[in-house]
Amino acid sequence: MGNDGRTTLTRSQGSPRRSRTSMVSGYVFRVIREQLDHTQDSLAEAFGVSADTVAGWESGRRPLTSLAVGQMLTHRHRLMRMGVTPALLHALDKALEADVLLAGALSDDEPTGHSPLGAWVMQRDLVEVLAWPLNGVAPESMRGLDSPARARRGPAPVRPELPAEDRRRFFHRMRRTAEEARGGDFLVRRQALYLAGYDDAPDTPAWLTHEQRAEGRGDWLTEWLTARSVATVAARRGDRDRMQHFITTTLDGDDAGEAANLNYWAYWIGESPHLQPTDDFIATTGTPTWHGHKLLHHLVAGLAPDRGFFDLNTHTLWALLAARPGLLRTAPAGRALRDRLPVLLDGTEPSTRARRELEGIRYAIRLAEA
Template identity: 85%
Template sequence: MGSNGRTTLTGSQGTPQRGRTGIVSGYVFRVIREQLHHTQESLAEAFGVSTDTVAGWESGRRPLTSLAVGQTLTHRHRLMRMSVTPALLLALDKALEADVLFASVLAEEEPTCPSPLGAWVMQRDLVEVLAWPLNGVTPEPMRGLDVPARARRGPAPTVPELTADDRRRFFRRMRRTAEEARGRNFLLRRQALYLAGYDNAPDTPAWLSQEQRAERPGDWLTQWLTARSVAAVAARHGDRDRMEHFIATTLDDDDAGESANLNYWAYWIGESPHPQLSDDFIATAGTPTWHGHKLLQHLVAGLAPDRGLFDLNTHTLWALLAARPGLLRTSAAGRALRDRLPLLLDSAESSTRTRRELEGIRYAIRLAEA
C-alpha cells in the first residue's frame, strides 16, 4: 500500500491461499468492481445475486468459469452498461480462458482428454494473463491502473496467487507434458516448454537445454521454433548468449528465418486477428497479410537494454524496418523510436551486433525524414 492510500497492480503481496480454479478471473473481476467504485454488496445488488456469490467469484471458491455461457454473457453485458473499459473486459475474457487452462493442468486426477494447450497457437494477450500468477508481471491492459483504496477485512493480494503446491504441480506437469509430447504433438510440446520456462527453479535452464538436445530430428520449422523457444526462456533467466547464438545462426543471412521471425512476432502481438491451429503459418512464404503498425509499436515499447529479449527485439525491429521502411513515415512509434535511440546506443548492455543494428535503425529513420 502506497503512502497515498492506493495500491497499484504491479506488486505482489498477500497471504497464501488454498488452491482454487478461478483465481485469475476472480482477481480481474475484483479489479473491475473496484474500478467501478462498487463494494461487493452494491455490485451484488446491481447483479441480482448474493454478496456471498460475488465474494465467491472473486476468491475463486465459486469460479466464474463454472457459470453457464448465457449467464456469463449476461454479466458481461451488465459490465458493459456500467462503462467498464474495453481493455478490462478483454482482460476478463482472457482470464476466464487462463483459468480453464489452469484447471486442466492442476486437476487432481490425471487428464483423460487431450490438453487444451495444444489446441491452438497462443498469443501474447492470453499468455501474459496465464503467466501472471507465475511471474507476478501484470498484463499490459491492466498496467498503471490504480485500485481505489477501501477498508478490507484482511490483506488483499495484488496479483492472482497460486499456492506453493499448485505452482509446483503446474511446473511439474508442464515438464511431463513436454516430455510426453515429444515426437507426437509438437505444438503442445513447444507451448508446454515455454510455460515451463517460467519456473525459477535452478535446474530449469539445464532441463530446457536437455529437452532441446532430445528433440527428435524434424523439419526446418520444428527445429527453428525449438531453438527460438529455448533461447527466449534462457534470455528470461539471464543467459543472453544463447539468444545471441540463435540470432547469429538462425536469423542473420537467412531469409526464411527472418520471415518466420516476423510472422511469429506479428501473430504473437495480435496483428493477425484469426487464431492459428498449427505453427505452419509461420513458415508461409510470400507477402504477409499483417501490416506491421502494431508490431512496430510493441517492439519500440519493449526496447529496454535490461530486458532479456532486448537483442531479439532490436533485431526484429531492424528486420521489420528493412522489410517495411514505410512504417516510419506513418507511425507515431517512429518518432518515439528516434527520441530513444541516443540512450539505447549509449547503453553498456548492448552487444556489438545490437549496436550495429541500432545504427542501422537510426539511418533508416534519417532516410524516412529526409
C-alpha cells in the same frame, strides 16, 4: 525424489484436490469492481445477486468459469454499460481462459495426452495472464490502473496467488506433458516447454537443455521453433548468450528465418486477426496479411537494454523496418523510436550487433524524414 533428481509429487490416497480453479478471473473481477468504485454489496445489487455470490466469484469459491455462457455474457454486457474499459474486459476474457487451462493442468482426471495446449497457438495476451500467478508479473492490460478509491478491509492479495502445492503440480504437469509429447504433437510439446520455463527451480535450465537435445532432428520449422523457444526461456532467465546465438545462427542473413521471426512476432502480439491451430503459418512466405503498426509499437516499447530480449527486439525491429520502411512515415511509434535512439546509442552499451542495427535504424529514420 525421482530417479532423475527432480521432485516427484505424491498425495495421500483419498486426499482431496483443493485448487482454486477461478483464481485469476476472480482477481480480475475484483479489480474491475474496485475500478468501478463499487463495494461487493453495491455491485451485487446492480447485478441482482447476493453479496455472498460476488464474494464467491472474487475468491474462487464460486468459480466464474462455472457460470453458464449466456449468464457470463449478460454480466459482461452489464460491465460494459457500467463503463469498464475494453482492456479490462479483454483481461477478464483471457483470465477465464487461463483458469480453464490451469484447472486442466492441476486436475488428476485430465490425461496429459488430452492437453488443450495443442488446440491452438497461444498469443501473448493469454500467456501473460496465464503466467501471472506463476511469475508475479502483471499482464499489460492490468498495469497502470488507478488505486482503489475505497480502502480495502484487512490484508488483500496484490495478484492472483497459486498455492505452493499447486505451483509444483503445474510445473510437474508441464514437464510430463512435454516429455510425453516428444516425437508426437510438437505444438503441445513446444508450448508445455515454454510454460515449464517459468519454473524457478534450480534444475529447470538443465532440464530444458536435456529436452532440446532429446528432440532430435526434425524439419526446418520444428528445429527453428525449438531453438527459438530455448533461447526465449534462457533470455527470460538472464542468459543473453543463448539468444545472441539464436540470432546469429537462425536469423541473420537467412530470409526464411527472418520471415518466420516476423510472422511469429506479429501473431504473438495480436497483429494477425485469427487464431492458428498449428505453427505452419510461421513459415509462410510472400506478402504477410498483417500491417506492422502494432508490432512496431510493441518492439519500440520493449527496447530496454536491461532485459534479456533486448537483442531480439532490436534485431526484429531492424528486420521489420527493412521489410516495411513505410511504417516510419505512418506509425506514431516511429516518433517515439527517433527520440529513444540517442539514449540507446549514447547512454548504454549494446552489443556490437545491436549497436550496428540501431545505427541502421537511425539511418532509416533519416531517410524517411528527408
